[in-house]
Amino acid sequence: MAVLAATRVGIVERKQRRRATTICSYWLAGRCTRNPCSFFHPLSQSPSPPPLIPNKGPLAVSDAHLHKSTKRPSLVSSSSSSSLRPCEYWNSGNCFYGDRCRNLHSWFRGDDFSISAKLAGHKNGITGIALPQGSDKLFTGDRDGNLRVWDYRSGKCTQKFDLGTEIGCLICKDSWIFVGTVDCVKAWNFETHLDFSLNGPVGQVYALAVGQDTLFGGAQNGIISSWKLSDTDSLGFPLTGSLEGHTCVVTSLVVGDKRLFSGSMDHTIRIWDTCSLRCIGTLNGHSAPIMSVICWNCVFISCSMDKSIRVWSTTKKDGSVEVIYTHEEEFGVLSLFGIHDANDKPILFCSCEDNSVRLYELPSFLEKGRLFAKQDIRAIQTSANDDGLFFTGDCTGMLTVWKWHRDPKKEDLQK
Numbered sequence: 354m355a356v357l358a359a360t361r362v363g364i365v366e367r368k369q370r371r372r373a374t375t376i377c378s379y380w381l382a383g384r385c386t387r388n389p390c391s392f393f394h395p396l397s398q399s400p401s402p403p404p405l406i407p408n409k410g411p412l413a414v415s416d417a418h419l420h421k422s423t424k425r426p427s428l429v430s431s432s433s434s435s436s437l438r439p440c441e442y443w444n445s446g447n448c449f450y451g452d453r454c455r456n457l458h459s460w461f462r463g464d465d466f467s468i469s470a471k472l473a474g475h476k477n478g479i480t481g482i483a484l485p486q487g488s489d490k491l492f493t494g495d496r497d498g499n500l501r502v503w504d505y506r507s508g509k510c511t512q513k514f515d516l517g518t519e520i521g522c523l524i525c526k527d528s529w530i531f532v533g534t535v536d537c538v539k540a541w542n543f544e545t546h547l548d549f550s551l552n553g554p555v556g557q558v559y560a561l562a563v564g565q566d567t568l569f570g571g572a573q574n575g576i577i578s579s580w581k582l583s584d585t586d587s588l589g590f591p592l593t594g595s596l597e598g599h600t601c602v603v604t605s606l607v608v609g610d611k612r613l614f615s616g617s618m619d620h621t622i623r624i625w626d627t628c629s630l631r632c633i634g635t636l637n638g639h640s641a642p643i644m645s646v647i648c649w650n651c652v653f654i655s656c657s658m659d660k661s662i663r664v665w666s667t668t669k670k671d672g673s674v675e676v677i678y679t680h681e682e683e684f685g686v687l688s689l690f691g692i693h694d695a696n697d698k699p700i701l702f703c704s705c706e707d708n709s710v711r712l713y714e715l716p717s718f719l720e721k722g723r724l725f726a727k728q729d730i731r732a733i734q735t736s737a738n739d740d741g742l743f744f745t746g747d748c749t750g751m752l753t754v755w756k757w758h759r760d761p762k763k764e765d766l767q768k
């Protein structure tokens with residue numbers, strides 16, 4: 354018994370010595386309330402950052418500042434769980450490492466772009482961004498049903514409309530803004546101030562597309578409605594048809610080469626003839642809900658919650674559409690958007706469930722950078738005014754304005 358008691362005393366003493374030489378994590382954070390505290394408090398009045406020891410973890414003296422990443426991966430590497438992310442302590446304003454921190458003190462990673470401005474105003478997730486060509490107006494919509502009009506050069510919100518119901522999507526065509534809401538598509542001309550309510554959809558409208566002088570709207574019940582866009586739009590836009598085939602929510606629409614491509618939560622992509630409004634094909638390559646489809650030159654690209662991006666093309670042999678390339682991600686993919694950068698390189702924006710957007714150079718899928726947010730980024734848009742700007746909206750309601758950087762060496766070569 355005496356030996357057992359001595360052993361226990363020895364263990365307790367070792368624990369006490371270890372505590373006495375370990376800096377208190379609460380003191381480091383400036384909020385230790387124990388007096389006396391069994392952990393070590395340095396003699397200085399305010400905590401200072403502990404030294405960063407090479408080849409050790411980012412915190413060598415305590416676990417007060419836990420960093421999951423200890424390695425800086427290359428930008429050209431594919432998705433990885435070790436990829437750098439913004440430092441949560443920097444985000445809250447109390448990272449002690451400063452420039453020596455091994456995680457990012459930035460909302461992006463890459464050399465070809467930077468943040469131009471952050472526009473606050475929306476209180477809920479941004480679901481659509483529209484920037485009409487030749488206009489300095491920027492339109493944004495959110496889940497609370499608020500439509501905001503911004504002067505994107507000054508960053509000021511000039512108008513605000515409360516539609517009284519959730520906005521599921523937002524697009525523009527010339528001077529018309531089309532807004533997907535519940536059981537309806539709102540149409541507003543920001544020059545003539547005409548407005549219409551386009552009936553036909555059932556449930557929330559989550560996807561809109563324009564092509565072949567037709568507006569298409571995909572709704573919650575899986576049916577796609579179509580309205581004719583004419584020169585005499587002062588009389589409204591008549592409903593011309595209902596495209597039935599999907600068995601679940603239509604999440605994305607895009608028009609290309611006289612065909613309409615639609616993605617759905619039913620895991621399928623359907624191809625429709627825009628003249629006859631008939632379904633001419635169904636694609637079953639994904640194993641989870643389709644979140645986004647876009648057209649790019651002679652191919653179209655889809656993404657899904659199955660963590661994959663698929664590139665499709667029409668075969669010369671029989672005209673069928675097949676997958677020609679599959680890119681795997683670590684997380685479910687929420688949205689795709691295609692942009693040309695300042696040097697006219699095609700860049701694919703890929704928004705993922707980890708609150709980041711990957712930027713891939715096509716066709717190589719070489720990663721050129723990442724954007725980060727506090728929550729999912731669901732809305733991405735580029736400026737049509739050749740000013741090198743693009744925009745992202747996340748689920749916190751933050752609208753971010755980004756600026757492409759031109760490469761002077763490549764500009765000299767072009768001259």
